[in-house]
Amino acid sequence: MNLTHCPCGRAKGKSQALSFEACCAPHHISRNAPDAESLMRSRYTAFVLGDAPYLLATWHSSQRPASLVLETGTKWLGLEIKQHRSTGEHTAEVEFVARFRTGGKAVRQHERSRFVREDGRWYYVDGDVL
Template sequence: MATRCPCLSGLPYAECCEPLHRGDADAPTAEQLMRSRFSAFALGDADYLLATWHPSTRPATLELDAELRWYRLDIIDRSAGGPLDTHGEVEFEAFWRSPGDRGSQRERSAFVRDGGRWFYVAEA
């Protein structure tokens, strides 16, 4: 049985975010990049998160909380960010659990296409 993608697209991980995480493909839209970044948080892939963060706002390092488990992503809204756009925004809510707590993060994120690739810039 194929492993379901953490981004909850409904596709198996091998057909959804895994090719992006491996570097075999680039996200065609801002939303797909957002989904792949959520999956990277869920899987603890800090290298992918840094690689898809625009150099103008990227931190030097990124430490993920190993006790935080990201388990659900809801896409609320999107603006532009399509295959022919250069900018886009995606509003989402991401849900997490830790040993003694649970919660969610709601954000509207800005993305830019630079050199033919989508990058996360910052909270919009």
């Protein structure tokens, strides 16, 4: 896939948006991200692209659903990372706001998500809607 700008919105500097290939694509290929924020961004991108297998592969086994059906017709509008912080040697939290439209309604999802690193891989565990 050749996206001019990565859906996650990561930029080099203040104005140069990264392409999907330079940003989230390597994480989608390896099923691994270097830190919790990068995993959060790549999971947002997976929602944009409709990549349910990636979402399941990066969901911690303690919370992972057996299957995942993504809602069709959702238009993803943007991701803002509010905060990323380490909460332990192998744990982190990412606070974000994701905006999207579904069923003709605008939705703003503000969440604090928890992540854990096991065997060198980061996984999404769960989150609290704020």
